[in-house]
Amino acid sequence: MIRFLTVLTFVLLSFTARSQQKVTINGYVKDAANGEELIGVGVYIPQLKAGTVTNAYGFYAITVPPGSYEIVFSYMGYTPYTYKGELTTNVSQNIEMETEAKVIQEVVVTEKRVDENVFDVQMSRNTVDLARIKKLPALFGEVDIIKNVQMLPGVVSAGEGTSAFFVRGGSADQNLILIDEAPVYDPSHLFGLFSVFNADVIKDSDLYKGGIPPRFGGRLSSILDVRTKDGNNKNFGVTGGIGTLATRVAVEGPLKKEKSSFILSGRRSYADIFLKASGEETDIYFYDINAKVNWRQSNKNRFFVAAYAGRDVLKLDDQFGFGWGNMTATFRWNHLFNDKLFSNISVIGSNFDYKLEIEDEVQGFKWTSNLQELSMKADLSYAISANNELSFGYHLTGRRFSPGEIGPNTEGSMFTELKQQHMYALDHALYIGNQQRVNDQLSFDYGVRLSIFQNMGKGYVYKYEDPQDPIGKNRTDTLHYDGWETIKSYVNLEPRVGIRYMFKEGQSLKLSYNRMVQNTHLVSASTVPVPFNTWNPSNYYLKPQIADQFAVGYFRNFKDNMFEASTEVFYKDINNVTDFADNADLFFNEDLSTEYRQGDSWAYGAEFMVNKTSGRLTGMVSYTLSKVERKIPEVNGGKTFDANYDRRNSLNIQAAYDLNPKWTFGASFTYNTGRPITLGSGKWEYGQYNPDIITERNGYRLPDFHRLDLSATLTPKKNANRRWKGQWIFAIYNVYNRKNPFTIYTRTKQDDDGNIIGDGRQKEARLVYLFPILPSVTYNFKF
Template sequence: MIRIFIVVTLALVSSMARSQDKVTLNGYVKDTDNGEELIGVTVYIPELKAGTATNAYGFYSITVPKGKYEVQYSFVGYTSQSVSITLDADVSRNIELGGVAQIMNEVEISERPIDENVIAVQMSKNTLNMSQVKKLPTLFGEVDIIKNVQALPGVISAGEGTSAFFVRGGGGDQNLILIDEAPIYDASHLGGLVSVFNADVIKESELYKGGIPSRFGGRLSSILEVRTIDGNNKRLGVTAGIGTMASRVMIEAPLKKDKSSFILSGRTSNLGLYLTAADTENKINFYDLNAKINWRANNKNRFFLSGYTGRDNISFSGGDIGFGWGNSTATFRWNHLFNERLFSNTTLIASNFDYSFEIKDPIQGFKWTSSLQEVSLKNDLTYFINVNNEFTFGYHLSGRRFSPALVEPNSDESMFERTEFDKMYALDHGIYISNQRRITEALTLDVGLRLSIFQNMGPGKVYLYEDPKDNADPTRIDSMDYKSWETVKTYINLEPRLGIRYSLSDDKSIKLSYNRMVQNTHLIAAGTVPLPFNTWSPSGYYLKPQIADQIALGYFQNLKDNMYEASVEVYYKDAQNITDFADNAEIQLNKNLTTEYRQGDAWSYGAEFMVNKKEGRLTGMVSYTWSKALRQIEGVNQGREYAANYDRRNVVNMNAAFELNDKWTFGGAFTYSTGRPTTVPSAKYEYGSYLPDAVTERNGYRLPAFHRLDLSATLNPRKNANRKWKGQWIFSIYNVYSRKNAFTLYTRTKQDSDGNIIGDGTEKEARMVYLFPFMPSVTYNIKF
């Protein structure tokens, strides 16, 4: 079926292309200094008022009528070039861009053309520029891409000390996080103090919040796509740093100059050294390893092999209590150019996420492990018909194995017996097609469709219940056994996508987008924040796929020769089969977990305002988001409507970097948000001598407002200019005015300042938990 799909599509677009006497200009755009392909470079032909952009692999293709043109190549942070090219036949032209003006034959410096903010059909997408991110303040001196994502409009942070984020009313598990196309199921180190992404190896990262392209599927709310650098193919380079939180080193070099290169990077925490110096038996550490090899066989074939592994290990009480979690991924990619217009990317992916928890005790000792493995094969093709017409299409296949829990005694006297929950298996197919077409000079459409086919597979056993929603006393009445590769349940869904851009003028446009997203993996968690110790489960006999429809409208304008980008977006999202758990649900080690599931409706809407300055000595962003996120699920909050855990009505984010001179750069970041909802007891009742809390409303209370100011200063000594290796100092202050921001709230028996119980012990009080006060940090980086 897939072959027929591809043949028919190619036949269609080929017939359209043959009807016109046109030629194609294509090639790659690279960085002059290190040979890195540049993503998102604008390739623009002023005579035709048309252009394109390099794809995720630095490749571009533009088909135009025969003639002589001035082709402009431009990218933020690089010197633009205008190249005079005579196109009387197909031409392949590779371009190198540098950070300083260069005098070349037939090349002149030009003004940057209209930015992607206005001309691109894609809306609700934010690209994070790593050079800008590295100028901003950091926590513990670690540059963290996730912390910057949390500051984007439409994104809600779960709070300090966590890598979780929520996009346009969606849950933290509804974000697909990718590194070199491989999924990361938990992006946190140390529970969220820093993320798994080492800034040294990141080439570019993009967050899609709406109008999500049809090549993406599997999550409801957002796609965070992180791509790593390929490695310097011109010369040896070493980057290293030591900071308050971690130390790191990266080596990159050519294997064969201009043909192949590699990177090898490692990062490890310094916290173990501090704990040793403090003479404590507690242990806290994490590490990351990134590796990548790429080889250009010729201009039509390029191969990549990349991998990531990272892990956290934490132990307390002299090692008697310990837990750990980690991600491992491997990606093999083959870029192939069939002809000057047809570009293919074939990817083979493997990933693993696992966690463990252990208590070492002669009687109560046990070890609990859980894991999720995924293997995927993807083929994505892009057919560049002409300057006004582009097709993308492909097929994705993923296989997953879910291992919810294995509990083993770790001593002969342990009270625990070996218990293993049934593994679950699933196949996920995705077939998609998309056509971006410029209808008139002002109107451009991007229409796509994705077919999602999900199969819950054997081997496995499905239990039937007298009442599947009776979690108080679940009664099994029968069971069904399924053999290997036997289908337990199949779900088929169509996911239409639509993007419309209408240009009001050269520097103004309005955009409209719609997308339907389907999610077949569900996070088994009762709390607000996704933690490493939560469990993932596939859609199946009882659990239906989650489905969300989102529509967004935006106005986009560039100011002062594209120095400023401004945008306003409004959106509405409606979701069904959203998974939550019944009040007072028992989640952990529950073999009747099916009876705890509850699915219902969720909806969210909001407005996002942003002004972004990308160029000049002063750069930065100001954004404001107003939003609401609501749910209504049978069996939760007595069936009444309630605010989602991440419903924060007002969020303001500001950041800026100012280059005082070639020596000093100063950065600042401020964030404010109204308090998030939380569930607290509203009463208590007596049950013998036991005084349990009574909760009458889900998320009926809000924590205080959150706000914080961070500052940084970066010192690049002038003597760097005269030596091969360059040193850099980064000084940061986190929470400058030491604001006590509430992380969570709990209740306890009322006590005095010394911990003595007040009265008869029946009176209770609420207590706030705060994480980080005023915290300075320093990092020293070297590069050569």
């Protein structure tokens, strides 16, 4: 580490010495109406044919030779702004951009520069367009970022009723989901009907599928980076909506005009209220709260505090209940050391927990589990010149894994207290990267991340004669470790590189390679992550998962950037992918290490997308052709098998049409090849026990999945002349009532009345589907 820091210091000093004859202009770019910093604004100097974009905090810095310049700031939905000045010394210049007259005042800040998909070196990144998805159909009227992420190229869904998504052949636990830099381990409400993200408070959302910048790490497949609004620092306002299943409201405004602001939002479902009114003794609801405060001491120091809390509760007949929840908190300090060196210092906390409880005199018990995380991050960027921007930093994360604790909740319960040991881990990361423009055609984005992982005590490790022996598993020794003593360490380098070549205006070819390392593993035997799965760190027996991904893409825009088109081809190779032996015992098993099986996985495919960004008709068409396979010792007899999220074909179409100022119509269609599942090919008998015989992992496929949704949005004319603005959204989910398969299970053969047929030895397969045709009405308001 000392050698790394010495080299880094030398590099910085060298760049500083070489750039002494240059000057720097920097500052923040904001929305003139509400003071929100704008992310991804293009900052371009025509004389030099060079430029940059604002970072995730709305900050820009560009270093140039002294002279007279015109600097153009461009951003989708905003009037371009041109700064003219003589740059002889360093200048700090904040910019406020006005929305275009043709755009309604309620602009959602999610767009990047108009030609970013072609111009930027970064590839395999998609920005979720909130302005458009708010016009599209949504289940029960709740706009959901993750449901729209599932429709992007290279992304497939596990099906209805889940927030799980799979990116380029990776499993769902290989996605890092962040809200204001804090990780969210379960992003679902009501078993995936909704996600934890309230669209009213979201400012920007990016999905990285490949070519991932070195500042990100810890997962193999993707980064979903969601950032919330800072709050209007000029005027107070309230937004919200009343839907079929949930109500939400958000309040924002200045604490001190143009110096500090806040935003506070809440959302709650109310199915439990209707159920109780109908006499049902059932509690089923979710809620979430977002809060954020920011303060600008000066142009050199800005402070942010953000928090999220959400929980799901289900209780049946006062006996059976369970729940899960996420809590996050983020403190950020943006500091400008000098005109070239910008830093973001963050302290981040995250907690994911769940519980399961049965209240009964004999069989009563309570099961709890959680995962806690505390991180400290220092991310810095250095504007070397108009053609080079250096980024570097250090991240430290500590985690405590509590796999499970079960105990009696009544005096007469048959259960005894059982507590699995806590597990601890420290995760260090050092990274450095550079965005370099060689000439008008060629640009690079390259860097490396050094990952140092420590599985820590206090704890113990069992040793076995043969931990992979499915029968023996005899313990031979127990190793004890004190607090903060290292049990196992893993060190990995993660190189990243991206290349962009511009053929001519509006066309580019991009290539990328990245290595990712993951040291947290989901303990699950199911296809879809559910709250009651548990997480484990890399440890004495469990090695880090490592993925290498190569991608190449062609990007082209048409008709003055009205149409964006892209084609990407990728190949991903994963080592030490985690699975479990057939018929593994996963829960409350002190010898869980003997159930681990690690092997190889690989995925490859092609993605196609056409995106129409302007005009009365906007929308997207995406298609993905891909294949995902695994080969793991002692799983499926050691033979190659399809991953249970392998969906060969995925087609998604979204469209929104502005008929007139009052009416907007939306449509969404999705089609996916059926996913593989494991089914019994026969049965065997042992007394009254009649289990299935499993001969092939994922040897069958569910029927294909497809669904059409429609919506209509009514914005009354009177909105334009008063402070209160209302909007009605009418939607139909699953228009043609498709019975899409959620899963298939086997049971003893029965007739239509539930009576067992024959001697009870025959079995049958049953299809489970979730949603028929569902209409909904939502009223949104703002004042």
